[in-house]
Amino acid sequence: MGNESAVRAGERRRYGQYCGLAACLDVIGERWTLLIVRELLIGPQRYNELLHDLPGIGTNLLAERLRRLTQQGVIRHHPRSNGKGPVYELTEFGEGLREPILGLARWGLNVAGSFDAEDEVRPQWGVLAVEALIRKDQIPEVDESYEFLVDGHVFHIAVRDGRISINREGTEEAALRISTDARTFVDIGAGRVSPFEAVATRRLNLEGDPDALTRCSRLLGLLPGRAS
Missing domain, CATH: 3.30.1050.10 (SCP2 sterol-binding domain)
Structure with a gap:
């Protein structure tokens, strides 16, 4: 109950360790955050596009993760020139996650196993x-x-x-x-x-x-x- 109250109140949870890896996880270690970054590594996305391509995430949770990533300088959002609504994209700081995430993706292919019937897979x-x-x-x-x-x-x-x-x-x-x-x-x-x-x-x-x-x-x- 205490943890849920902290999340509802928007309190930032930290590991409290002076370590580069712990500091990294303070920013991108929460559930869904790396998958949001994955989508934006492919290209800029509107909110509804992210919601569609992250099956299982709730709309409120997506909004919260996007807000925190924006506050941390990992992403930004701005109007799209075609008038279809604002898009989210990685900042230069956020682009620094590309190689680490590619490394994790390579590693993950070795443990992914076979598909379960309920597994989602998207062509992009x-x-x-x-x-x-x-x-x-x-x-x-x-x-x-x-x-x-x-x-x-x-x-x-x-x-x-x-x-x-x-x-x-x-x-x-x-x-x-x-x-x-x-x-x-x-x-x-x-x-x-x-x-x-x-x-x-x-x-x-x-x-x-x-x-x-x-x-x-x-x-x-x-x-x-x-x-x-």
């Missing part, structure tokens, strides 16, 4: 999953793009001059086009299914250069060997 989570899987020591030496269509959502990886960019759009110049469903995509990322097994069982469709598939698979750590 594939964008962050791809970013988490990228092996910087496996960047191809050729400039090319790989397009992903996951449950109707398009994004692509572009390799240019030894650098990687990820965009939530398609490209007409893709060397490889991959289409699948969100659950198959996660199964591949977790290593439960290889891209080639997914193709053989028709859970994944490919169009493009077979060599590009090999380079893309190595870039995402799905195949051993060196990209070329």
Whole structure:
């Protein structure tokens, strides 16, 4: 009862430890907070979009988490130019969470296990999953793009001059086009299914250069060997 009263009163709960990890958890350690940050790492979102893409969170709890993250300087909100209402986005300070969260996502794929019937999976989570899987020591030496269509959502990886960019759009110049469903995509990322097994069982469709598939698979750590 005491803890619930503190939360209702808006009292900030702290670990009270002078430690970087404890200080981090004071800001983002509460339930749902990291998942809100995950959504904003994918891109700016309106309140209703966040509510839709975080199944299970209550509207009051989402509002409270957004308020606290704004107070801590992790996110900000401002009007959208298209007039569809204000959006929430990460600040430069909040963007500093990208690499730690990608590391946690990579680690989590090893313990995720198989899907339960009630588990939610959203195609846009594939964008962050791809970013988490990228092996910087496996960047191809050729400039090319790989397009992903996951449950109707398009994004692509572009390799240019030894650098990687990820965009939530398609490209007409893709060397490889991959289409699948969100659950198959996660199964591949977790290593439960290889891209080639997914193709053989028709859970994944490919169009493009077979060599590009090999380079893309190595870039995402799905195949051993060196990209070329």
